[in-house]
Amino acid sequence: xxxxxxxxxxxxxxxxxxxxxxxxxxxxxxxxxxxxxxxxxxxxxxxxxxxxxxxxxxxxxxxxxxxxxxxxxxxxxxxxxxxxxxxxxxxxxxxxxxxxxxxxxxxxxxxxxxxxxxxxxxxxxxxxxxxxxxxxxxx
Numbered sequence: 086x087x088x089x090x091x092x093x094x095x096x097x098x099x100x101x102x103x104x105x106x107x108x109x110x111x112x113x114x115x116x117x118x119x120x121x122x123x124x125x126x127x128x129x130x131x132x133x134x135x136x137x138x139x140x141x142x143x144x145x146x147x148x149x150x151x152x153x154x155x156x157x158x159x160x161x162x163x164x165x166x167x168x169x170x171x172x173x174x175x176x177x178x179x180x181x182x183x184x185x186x187x188x189x190x191x192x193x194x195x196x197x198x199x200x201x202x203x204x205x206x207x208x209x210x211x212x213x214x215x216x217x218x219x220x221x222x223x224x
Contacts (some may be wrong), residue, residue, distance in 0.1 A: 096166035098159075098192070099177035104150040110161050111137070111146045117165045136164055140198050156191050163195040 104113045114136070115129035124132065137143040145157050153161065166174045176192065 094169075094171040095173045095175050096169040096171040097175050097177060098162045098166050099175075101177070102162065102165075104153075104158065104161055104165075106150050109147050109149055110153070110157075113150070113161060114164050114168055118168050121169050132168070133164075136168070136199070140164070140195060159191045160195055163192055167195075167199055 104110075105116070108116065111130060111133050114133045115124075115126065118124045118129035118132055119126060122129075134143065134146070137146055140160065142157065142160055145153060145161075148157075150158065150161075163174075
């Protein structure tokens, strides 16, 4: 596994990668686009709005992290990982202690809504990786 991961650009979904408390949802995601893809602020915001609409969560765009539900926080973290344009998303499962199955379902719902084709998801709890549009959960 380590040999495989050595040559990948990895985005992380973890409790240790919090949303920035002083930024709205749209700004939290746009910041990643600006930083990783060197997008202008206006282009980043347009792209984020398209993603939020595609995922049916455009109503949370102006909320700050403390105003979000647990499920919405996970969705926003997934979108931040998605826009980083890396080819692997690592899920740090310990951050999902309270309601693990619903949290995993939420991540895979986002995966399917965004029609991820060239992204692999690694689940640190199972120590397996997989690439599958249907996203079968490995435990």
